[in-house]
């Protein structure tokens with residue numbers, strides 16, 4: 491059961507869970523605003539991780555979650571100036587760019603999230619412990635499986651976590667770590683590409699499936 495240092499040649503399955511779709515307790519939800527991480531240089535490794543604050547009140551399940559790597563879908567509400575934003579960059583933020591959401595309470599902190607369209611991407615993430623809090627508080631960081639034209643700190647992000655990939659491991663060197671993460675990404679892509687795992691709402695650059703991902707793209711607080 492205890493997995494310590496791995497040999498990189500150990501075969502790992504690329505498809506996890508049945509084709510029929512996610513099973514309880516999944517999907518698990520999480521949402522927040524992308525914050526600065528621990529400065530571990532994940533971007534330099536080619537694996538940037540968008541860190542989310544862990545709010546025990548809105549994610550009660552996380553206290554007992556197994557530490558390790560998970561996969562699922564992330565949605566991001568990128569502001570219009572961002573190169574990957576779905577919101578037309580040619581129109582100013584408050585123009586009539588056919589968003590028919592209610593326009594009340596302009597000073598509400600939800601305003602940005604409700605006026606900017608959420609776009610769905612596949613992701614792998616780790617749930618662990620935050621070194622800033624002497625490893626007593628959970629941490630969550632998400633590697634989005636997409637090549638972005640710019641960073642997206644402060645962007646609203648939602649997660650539907652659909653499955654567990656593996657436990658945390660100790661590595662003898664950086665190469666073994668990067669190789670394992672590369673496989674995690676492959677596992678996520680392949681497992682998520684099945685019809686019953688793919689949101690009916692559509693994925694950036696991908697097909698539509700039958701999985702209900704409405705929560706990822708909903709506007710407002712429904």
Ligand code: ADP
Pocket residue numbers: 524525526527528529530531532533534537538539540541632633634635636637638640641642643
């Ligand atoms: P930090 O320690 O601040 O989290 P990272 O090196 O982990 O720094 O980089 C994370 C940041 O990189 C994210 O907050 C996001 O703005 C940006 N980023 C760019 N591409 C991605 C991606 N594919 N997945 C996650 N974050 C990305």
Ligand code: MG
Pocket residue numbers: 526527528532538539540541631
């Ligand atoms: Mg990070």
